[in-house]
Amino acid sequence: MPLSxxxxxxxxxxxFRQRTLSGAIVSIGCAVLIMVLTSLELIDFATVxxxxxxxxxxxxxxxxxxxxxxxxxxxxxxxxxIDTLDLSGNHAPDLLNNISKTRLDRNGAPLDASLPSPxxxxxxxxx
Numbered sequence: 702m703p704l705s706x707x708x709x710x711x712x713x714x715x716x717f718r719q720r721t722l723s724g725a726i727v728s729i730g731c732a733v734l735i736m737v738l739t740s741l742e743l744i745d746f747a748t749v750x751x752x753x754x755x756x757x758x759x760x761x762x763x764x765x766x767x768x769x770x771x772x773x774x775x776x777x778x779x780x781x782x783i784d785t786l787d788l789s790g791n792h793a794p795d796l797l798n799n800i801s802k803t804r805l806d807r808n809g810a811p812l813d814a815s816l817p818s819p820x821x822x823x824x825x826x827x828x
Contacts, residue, residue, distance in 0.1 A: 774809055778802040 787793040
């Protein structure tokens with residue numbers, strides 16, 4: 702079995718092929734265009750580019766206002782905390798403003814603030 706039998710795109714018979722001048726011009730033009738574009742891409746790929754710009758971050762020092770309303774119906778207020786980080790990732794406790802916790806009953810309705818908080822669970826002796 703010859704290797705040409707595996708050709709997926711069989712050629713037409715010679716008597717059905719017709720070579721023209723316009724076909725040759727298009728073929729040569731496409732080959733030249735492919736070579737030029739390939740060369741340009743290879744040159745661009747091999748070229749080292751340095752881009753040295755210094756930008757001043759003018760947003761540093763500004764704060765972002767975030768409004769959050771979250772309900773944790775089965776979690777005591779004493780357990781809930783909010784941690785804030787500044788732009789560099791350092792702990793920034795002075796960024797917390799106007800944080801309030803409201804106790805809720807079992808149905809999710811706010812409890813009266815004048816009611817005393819339930820006593821925390823007693824610790825085991827020696828703890």
